[in-house]
Amino acid sequence: MRSMVWFRGKDLRVADHRPLAEAAACGEVLPLFVLDPYFFDAIRAQELPHRMQFLLESLVALEANLAHLGSRLQVVPGRSVEVVTRLAAQWKVDQVLAHRWVEPFGQERDRRIAASLEREGIAFRLFEGTTLLPPGSVRNAQGAMFRVFTPFSRACAARLDPGPARTAPRALPPWPPELPQVGVPVPSLQELGIDHNPQLQPGGEKAARARLKAFVQGPLGAYGGDRDRMDRPGTSRLSADLKFGTLSVRTVWQAAAGAGDAARPFLNELLWREFSHHLLAEWPELLERPFRAGFEGFPWREDSAAWDAWTEGRTGYPLVDAAARQLRAEGFVHNRARMVAASFLTKHLLLDYRQGEAHYLRWLTDGDWAPNNAGWQWSAGCGCDAQPWFRIFNPVAQGLKFDPEGAYVKRWVPELAELPPTLVHEPWKAPEALRQRLGYPAPFVEHALARARFLATAKEHLARPQA
């Protein structure tokens, strides 16, 4: 049996990779990665600089890992729909194996590839692996997908036995000598016109494993208390590894679960990730429409000055501005800062959550359609959430509670470095002379007024007759 293993951007590893293990058990293995212009066209790639950096590093590492096992990754430019079928026929493979994606455009791509492979008489087998449980398989008593996280997580926990994460194969069969090598070198960032950002986490399976080990041996034990503290390294920073699959979610789950009860809050966050993927699989239209139908046609404002202040970190609210600046500098934002910044954009500034969602997808290294969409809809009040839409984060109160000394804010908004903790989250209360010296902007909107404006707008919109 000859199998093509088609690696895609969400499974860049050799350990716990079921298509690879299955192919190796069946016979010859032909590993492929396609440089589809949908992502790798230079213009497109430049729109995703941080994700592209992490992905290319992970791809180089994958190539080396496969070579170490005796195989050879073929990196081939072209449209996936065309390249996969052409090479599968040319290489006379019996089957093409890959991991399933939940995103609607990924599903559409796979439908087209399945049809063209079928015409060639080649089997196309998709494996679960992006999530712990297959999307669509966790249902309530009526057989429907859950609309609220807590019962979803309980239903998951009740049947969750992800099974052992597999180690990498010890060796892989060599590339068949009669087949020509058609691959090209992995493109460099430079070739795509992207500057290297040294502040990003390194990609690749080895770096991912080191991060997982360091987290399990370190912050995991105190995660329940520290996860919301923006001034502490209390979270795993594994989100890009989970997005690009340099670690399987099963591997992360098992490594953490070994810590017993202390791991529960962390495992719960993995279930939030799970929930977002199951939601998108059930309702692919979520990438375009709000989960709560009442928010359809919401009168979001257009205000380029507000947008520029929010994206450039000049709103005058230190926590919101720290999040904006961390995003551009590091390709990462702490979860609590994401929630506060997203709430501020949508509720204080009344700007469309889809604008913020696209901005985050552009700059986050972990930018991933399902959790990003769920996070934005949740923050805007139109998403899948047991909390009412009218909860509005107060950026000052959030800062005082979860960054009490202002260390997080000061790191990203250094102009506030000399303020004491009592003032760092509300610098407008500093004496006039000191404020002048700081050169930090006054608040773009006043919290109480902005809050009242959102509540009035949303109330009126939600009260209108529904179509």
Ligand SMILES: Cc1cc2nc3c(=O)[nH]c(=O)nc-3n(C[C@H](O)[C@H](O)[C@H](O)COP(=O)(O)OP(=O)(O)OC[C@H]3O[C@@H](n4cnc5c(N)ncnc54)[C@H](O)[C@@H]3O)c2cc1C
């Ligand atoms: C507006 C907004 C946008 C977001 N966009 C993304 C995104 O594009 N990609 C992404 O992976 N996460 C996103 N999140 C969720 C969350 O902020 C990140 O997963 C988390 O901050 C990553 O840091 P960590 O790996 O240290 O997380 P940890 O606290 O260590 O959590 C472990 C893992 O659980 C998952 N996770 C944690 N919190 C959430 C959550 N609320 N929803 C879904 N999964 C979660 C992640 O995979 C994370 O790596 C978003 C949240 C918000 C509010």
